[in-house]
Amino acid sequence: MTEFHSSHPIYLQLADRINGQILRGEMKPGDKLPSVRERAIQVRVNPNMVQRTYRELEGMGTVETRRGQGTFVTERYRHIKPDERTV
Template sequence: MINIDSRSSKPIYEQIIDGIKENIMKGILQSGDKLPSVRELSGILTTNPNTVSKAYKELERQKAIETIRGKGTYVASNYKPKIDEDKLDELEKQIKNVAIEAHYMGMGKEEVIRLLEKIYKDLKE
C-alpha cells in the first residue's frame, strides 16, 4: 500500500501523505474507501502512531480524507482539488530544479515532457 524509506530525508508523515495520495490517484483507493485506523497503519508500517495521526490530520486539512467519529477514516467522497499557493510555489521550484538537472543530463524540453507524460500514464494505470 505505502512504501516508507527510513533512509530518506523526507519525513515519514510526508511519505505517508504522498503514498495515500498516490494510491488515490492510481485508483487503488476510491472515494468512500475505508482507510486503516491510525493504530493499524502504524503497525503495518512499523512507525509511531503519532506520525500516522499527523499524516491523517494533514490529509483531512487538504480534504483528501475524512474521519467520521466512531466509524473510521475514509477517502473523501466530495474531494475537489484546489490550488494551494504555497504548494504551487514549492512545486514550481521543484520543477525548475528538474528542468535544470534534465538540461545538464542532455535532455531537451520534448524529452522532459515525454517523461512527465509517461509518469502520469503510469500513475493512472
C-alpha cells in the first residue's frame, strides 16, 4: 500500500515519486504514464489528485499530454530536483 506524509501535499509527493522513477531510469523520455484512473487505483487516491499531479508535472516540464493519446515523459526532460519547482 502506498503511504503518504501528512506534512506534504499528496499531489506533490506523487510528482516526486514519478520524477524519482525517471531519474532512476525506470521511466524514460517518451514513455507513457498510466492513465489517471490507472494511477489512482495503483496509489489508492482520488483520480482528481492524480490529474492535479500530472498538471504539476506538465508545468515542471517533466511530462506532456497529447490529446487522445495520454501523458508521456517529455523528450526534452531535464533533471528537476523537488526544491526547484514553484508551488
